[in-house]
Structures are given as C-alpha cells and as structure tokens.
Amino acid sequence: MSEKIKMTTPLVEMDGDEMTRIIWKMIKDILILPYVDLKTEYYDLGLEYRNETKDQVTIDSAEATKKYGVAVKCATITPNADRVKEYNLTEMWKSPNGTIRAALDGTVFRTPIIVKGITPFIPTWTKPITIARHAYGDVYKNTEMKVPADSKCELVCTDKDGNETRSLIHNFNGTDGVIQGLHNTDKSISSFARSCFNYALDLKQDIWFASKDTISKIYDHRFKDIFNEIFENEYKEKFKEAGIEYFYTLIDDAVARVIRSEGGYIWACKNYDGDVMSDMVATAYGSLAMMTSVLVSPEGVYEYEAAHGTVQRHYYKHLKGEETSTNSVATLFAWTGALRKRGELDKLPELCRFADCLEKAIITTIEEGVMTGDLALLSTLPNKKKVNTEDFLKEVNVRLQAIL
Numbered sequence: 362m363s364e365k366i367k368m369t370t371p372l373v374e375m376d377g378d379e380m381t382r383i384i385w386k387m388i389k390d391i392l393i394l395p396y397v398d399l400k401t402e403y404y405d406l407g408l409e410y411r412n413e414t415k416d417q418v419t420i421d422s423a424e425a426t427k428k429y430g431v432a433v434k435c436a437t438i439t440p441n442a443d444r445v446k447e448y449n450l451t452e453m454w455k456s457p458n459g460t461i462r463a464a465l466d467g468t469v470f471r472t473p474i475i476v477k478g479i480t481p482f483i484p485t486w487t488k489p490i491t492i493a494r495h496a497y498g499d500v501y502k503n504t505e506m507k508v509p510a511d512s513k514c515e516l517v518c519t520d521k522d523g524n525e526t527r528s529l530i531h532n533f534n535g536t537d538g539v540i541q542g543l544h545n546t547d548k549s550i551s552s553f554a555r556s557c558f559n560y561a562l563d564l565k566q567d568i569w570f571a572s573k574d575t576i577s578k579i580y581d582h583r584f585k586d587i588f589n590e591i592f593e594n595e596y597k598e599k600f601k602e603a604g605i606e607y608f609y610t611l612i613d614d615a616v617a618r619v620i621r622s623e624g625g626y627i628w629a630c631k632n633y634d635g636d637v638m639s640d641m642v643a644t645a646y647g648s649l650a651m652m653t654s655v656l657v658s659p660e661g662v663y664e665y666e667a668a669h670g671t672v673q674r675h676y677y678k679h680l681k682g683e684e685t686s687t688n689s690v691a692t693l694f695a696w697t698g699a700l701r702k703r704g705e706l707d708k709l710p711e712l713c714r715f716a717d718c719l720e721k722a723i724i725t726t727i728e729e730g731v732m733t734g735d736l737a738l739l740s741t742l743p744n745k746k747k748v749n750t751e752d753f754l755k756e757v758n759v760r761l762q763a764i765l
C-alpha cells in the first residue's frame with residue numbers, strides 16, 4: 362500500500378467512555394489511520410465533556426449527523442446515581458443514544474456477526490437475523506391504574522372541539538383490578554416503516570413485520586395498515602428491482618418461522634416484541650460483543666455503533682495496569698459500516714473495498730483461532746489462542762495487509 366485512501370465528505374465521529382474509548386483510539390491508530398486519509402468531524406461524547414458542555418455536544422453531534430448523513434459512535438456511559446458521584450456531574454444527563462435517536466427519529470437495527478467456531482444455540486441460524494425495534498410508545502409510555510371493585514372504566518377521547526368519545530374497558534363487578542392506557546402515533550409508525558424498508562433495500566434482505574392484528578383489531582391493525590400503505594405506495598417497485606420481499610404475518614406465526622429459519626432477513630418488531638426478541642436473538646447467537654447496531658432515520662441517515670456498553674469492569678483492570686482481553690469486533694464493524702456507507706454515498710469504491718477487506722481480516726483472524734477471551738470461552742475451534750486487546754488488533758492488521 363502506497364497512497365492512503367482519500368475521503369471527500371467527513372464522517373461524524375462520536376468518541377465515548379471507558380474501555381471502549383481506549384479501544385477506539387487503538388482501532389484508529391492500528392487499523393484505520395495507516396490506510397485511510399481519515400476525514401472526520403469529531404465530537405467528544407465522553408461523560409466529562411458532556412458534563413462540561415451541559416450535554417450540548419450530544420445535540421451538536423446529532424445535528425452534524427443529519428448534515429453529513431453518516432456517523433460512527435463509541436459506547437458511552439448513561440449516567441445513574443453512582444456515575445453522578447464518580448464523575449462529579451452537575452446533572453444526571455440523559456442517555457446519549459436516546460437523545461440521538463430522538464433527534465434523528467430513527468430505528469435501531471441489531472445484527473450479529475457470525476464466525477466459524479461459534480455455533481448459535483439454534484444451529485440452523487447460519488445467517489444473521491437483524492432485529493428492528495420500534496422504539497416509541499406502547500407499554501413504554503403507558504398510564505396505568507389500580508381500580509377498586511365495582512368501578513366502571515372507560516377510554517375517553519376529547520377532540521379539539523371538545524367532543525367526547527367513550528368506550529367501555531370493563532365493569533369491575535365485585536373485584537378490584539388494574540387498567541392501562543397505551544398510545545402510538547401514525548407519524549412514529551410511519552417513520553419506523555420507512556426506516557425498515559430503507560434498511561432492507563440497503564442490505565438487500567427480506568423484511569418481516571408481525572403484530573397481533575387479529576386480536577387488536579384497531580391498535581395493532583393500524584401498524585399493519587400503515588406498513589402496507591407505505592410499502593404499496595413507496596417501496597413496492599424498489600423491492601421488486603432489488604429482488605427482495607416484504608412479508609407480514611401474525612407475531613405467533615413469526616416466532617415459529619424465525620426458529621425454523623436459517624436467518625438472513627430483517628425482523629421488524631413492535632416496541633415490546635423488539636425488547637424481548639432482541640435479547641433472545643442476541644443470546645442465541647452467542648455474544649453481545651459480536652452484535653453491531655445501526656440507527657437509521659426515515660430520511661436515510663445512518664449512525665453505526667456496537668450494541669454493547671463501555672465494558673467498565675475491563676476498564677478498571679486497564680487502569681490498574683492489568684492486561685485486558687476486550688473484544689473490539691463490534692466496534693470495528695461500526696467503523697467498517699460507517700466507512701462503507703460513506704464510500705457508497707460519495708462513490709468511493711476504494712473506501713468500500715477497504716471496509717470489506719477489514720471485515721474479512723477480522724473474521725479470518727477469529728476463524729484462524731486468534732481471539733479475545735470472551736470468544737475463546739465460546740469457540741469450538743481446536744487450536745484457540747487467547748490474545749489481549751491490542752494484540753488482537755495487530756493480528757487483524759497482519760491479515761489486512763495480506764489482502765489489501
């Protein structure tokens with residue numbers, strides 16, 4: 362390799378916290394800067410700087426992502442009471458991921474990275490299943506009440522002219538009970554649908570969506586109808602050209618089909634289904650450290666990151682000068698995903714090829730038996746060699762040089 366690969370538009374780079382911040386710098390130094398004339402607009406989302414800027418830096422990074430279209434994000438601390446003390450925070454700042462997701466009105470897609478030697482608990486899952494979770498409303502923004510016996514409970518809607526529409530929930534004859542009010546909006550469901558269809562076109566994979574519309578004939582049925590309308594009006598032709606399908610089914614049927622499938626599609630889920638199923642699917646594929654995540658806005662803006670957190674326990678070992686063996690694969694795939702997308706948008710085939718080669722080098726390294734401790738515990742390869750955080754990246758670099 363003589364000349365570094367040129368970029369035209371900057372990538373929005375969101376730095377983060379703890380062990381993943383350490384890995385972030387190593388990845389850039391060892392595997393990116395030697396090969397790419399990297400252009401980024403840098404935002405430090407490390408907790409100290411978020412506190413210093415009263416979290417303005419998070420808002421600015423989200424605005425920059427809207428402007429440039431592609432971001433890569435390091436894992437960040439979501440402060441709790443302990444962190445407020447530890448970092449002497451002036452406020453318990455909100456989750457950066459929540460702030461960025463709200464600003465982009467985006468949907469999160471999580472995909473496992475599959476390697477030989479790590480067999481999913483469902484052995485037929487030879488291809489990744491990507492889960493898309495609708496991250497707005499339903500039971501996560503509910504209102505609920507305990508109800509004393511012999512109460513009559515109703516849903517009441519008051520429209521802008523003051524007209525009331527009432528609908529009986531239940532007469533609690535002779536028993537106490539509970540009730541719950543849920544909502545969602547056509548706007549949010551439509552954004553979710555468009556993000557899903559865009560991402561399916563991007564990955565050239567089928568997309569499944571499921572709800573319980575046979576029981577919930579108005580609420581869940583609205584999701585089904587909105588998906589269907591948007592698909593028919595905006596995506597049907599594009600899907601035909603790409604040779605992919607949109608498939609709607611009942612959630613029970615979807616679960617049964619997913620278990621029997623070989624993977625290789627996107628599964629769009631309502632909020633609660635996505636919460637539960639993403640944990641199930643991630644566990645079944647083996648390791649959270651092998652799960653990538655991308656936030657896609659309905660306008661086609663992309664933010665790439667690892668699905669795991671800042672790996673705090675490893676960071677404290679690192680601070681004590683002890684050796685760590687932290688898995689950088691998901692963070693590496695965040696970088697390759699973002700660089701490839703930048704390359705696609707800016708028509709830079711060399712940049713796309715670099716991202717492909719780097720991913721291949723990562724997979725080859727693990728399949729040749731060189732891996733971090735978390736994977737060494739799972740891998741069934743006969744000759745495994747556990748390496749430390751930095752040596753793993755150096756081993757990837759050896760293989761990258763061989764294929765570039």
Ligand code: NAP
Binds near residue numbers: 440666668672
């Ligand atoms: P975590 O950082 O994902 O780590 C939980 C445990 O999973 C680790 O202690 C480690 O197990 C294992 N693990 C996760 N990623 C690994 C990797 N790359 N390599 C090796 N092992 C890995 O979750 P957490 O400890 O619950 O959260 C720590 C901080 O991350 C919190 O402040 C939280 O707010 C933040 N967080 C951020 C994001 C995000 O920015 N997207 C997401 C989740 C959490 P062992 O200790 O057994 O080795």
Ligand code: MG
Binds near residue numbers: 640
């Ligand atoms: Mg969950």
